[in-house]
Amino acid sequence: MNRDQPVNTLNGLQLSSIILGAMLGLGPLMNVRFATLEAGRDAWISIILAAILILINLWIMTRVVMIYPNKTIAQIISGLMGTWLGKIGNAVNLVLSLMICAITLWYTGHIFNVYILLFTPSIVLSSCLLFVSVYTTWFDVRIIGRVVVVLFFVSFLFAIFFVPPVLQYGQIERILPIGKTGFSGIWHGMLMVMYSFAGYERFLVFAPFLDKFQGMTRSVLLSVFYVSLMFIVGAICEQLVYPILFLQKLWTPGIEYVSLVNISILERTDLIFILFWFGVLFKTHVSYFYSAVLEMKELMNAKSKTPAIVVSTIIIFATSFIKVNNVEMENWMFWTLSITVGISFIIPISIITMGWLKRKVQ
Amino acid sequence: MKRMRIIFCILLLCCLLSGCWDYAPLEDKYIVTGIGIDISEQDPMNMDISVLGISNIQANATMHGEGRTVSDALRSIQNRIDKAVLISHLKIVLISDRIAKKGIQTYLDILSRNSQIRSDTQIALVHGRAADYFVQKNFSIPIDASYYSDTFQLSETIVDPHEFFLNSILFRLSEDGKGFAIPYLRWDPKQKLLVWSGIGLFNNGFFKDTLDERETVAYYLIKGSLSRAMITIGRSSPQLPKAQAVSIRIFSPSRKLSWSDQNGVKTINLSIQLKDEIIEASPLNNRPITSQELEHLQNDVNHDLTHLLHSVMDKIQKTDRMDPFGFQEKARVQWPNWYQGDHWNEQFSAVKWKFDVQILIERFGKFI
Incomplete structure (x- = not known):
């Protein structure tokens, strides 16, 4: 059975959930810290600006999908740039997808090792996540969509965890006076925090699987708006609660923040949050893994996904043996996601420009 | 293909079978509920860490460990017993007033870095040696860590408990000013009871003064x-x-x-x-x-x-x-x-x- 047939389609909610899941990956665990390093007390303004830029870029992406319907991003790039340049472009995309997959695996293993399963080797934890991703990818995009929708609704419940610490420790003075960092600081903060929005560019990968394009722009923009709102509210909450110097030194402010929630019926809120985060990381991992498989398939000129899945799995699994410490891991993550977001701005604008030039020449 | 799916489902279920991997029975754990920090009596350069914990042998077993740092002292406790020291249920940290005068920031730092320790662990200052508090006996025998942490809730003066949490104190230490207050406890040997005799004022992590009730x-x-x-x-x-x-x-x-x-x-x-x-x-x-x-x-x-x-x-x-x-x-x-x-x-x-x-x-x- 050929799994690339239109039977494997996504509806609007499933596509939105995939984008949302891919965005809610590693970024929100520490985006506030990076923004605070540059923008200080105005970090939340940087996050708002970043969200606006991302939404504009996503709108441009929806235009690309409307111009080239039912074509994957790899096919669009190959079509516009020619065989060899297209292959190079797809290879860059593939490398980035594989790297994000690998980093998500390292981080999952590491976070679980630190907080919950002290004695379980991180390779075991990473393999679990990889196994689930491979399994889901095997059954194609429709299954990914269904699984991710469930996690999408669960993520609503966790927004409630951001309220109690603000009530207990929040001080409005921690974000006042507004705008004191100046435009330069806010701009640098915005560039620093832009990486945390990585994942929205998966839209270009999954959009060709949409069953109907009607109302696509609205639903996709709304889902990214929802995530952006979560990031901004999260950032403001964390800034209200933590002293600025404390915030800049935390490893994962997101997890530290949730550990402040003291609800008597929940013994360890942070552990429950980390278990929830396993689902979030799975969502990120599976969407990037699926992208990597599609790009690999395009590069290999294969008819079936199977060899692409096998090769991708082997590469990602092999990276799990690389020993990296916290600082290295964070640097890898920061640069990879930053480059991904940077490219996500270049690709849609280039496609539209090149398409327009091509039409003009013709 | 159907067979493959069934095999995958069965393999997926294996991920949930975590019970037999790093299984650690509760009897093999020493669950620490209270930590006392003192200066060592033998060597003033060392610190003496006393822990109050629960094990299968004794309900409230007190252990001592000495070392140059808190980690050293905790390691020496771990080396002394055949059980894994579990610190995730820590409720209270008692710091002797003698050691508090030399600064408590280092000790709080190590506690905050340990991912097992909760951010709502309570910190209190004690008059005299902290180790002595874990061996006291009164009418509510046996004394456990809850006895100390509940003192704040049962006393006449009730304040927001977040004041005494580890994270609140760390917040204050990373702000300008760096002043904070924690409860000052005293053991009354005649009446055999624990008294909340006010608060200890700290500046930049150093114990400076006390306020009475x-x-x-x-x-x-x-x-x-x-x-x-x-x-x-x-x-x-x-x-x-x-x-x-x-x-x-x-x-x-x-x-x-x-x-x-x-x-x-x-x-x-x-x-x-x-x-x-x-x-x-x-x-x-x-x-x-x-x-x-x-x-x-x-x-x-x-x-x-x-x-x-x-x-x-x-x-x-x-x-x-x-x-x-x-x-x-x-x-x-x-x-x-x-x-x-x-x-x-x-x-x-x-x-x-x-x-x-x-x-x-x-x-x-x-x-x-």
């Missing part, structure tokens, strides 16, 4: 984290010819801070409005208190409380020269040109305070 009420009134307390004026004793005493219970007050700057004199006005209940007023002479007497009582309590607030603020500002309240963030916003982050403690001591206390005794109240 009455002063503690005033401190938390100024800070705004008081939930309930009792204020007593006078003495009720059968030996006195005319006993005059009044005890009122105050609940979380409505308070308003206003900041003013008149000719360079920075002033903070704190107005507190309390609606309270009388717990005890003597002598009653078997008759109800008249409205005139009630008014007198109100005035007396008002005067006494205002005086208390001034004396506590004088002590903190003039003698200790620190800001344990954490007003620096507000001051930064209110007086941005005047505020100097690094010198906030000196600046705070120059701030003038005005207190406006209005107590309204509404009811005779009921004892709970």
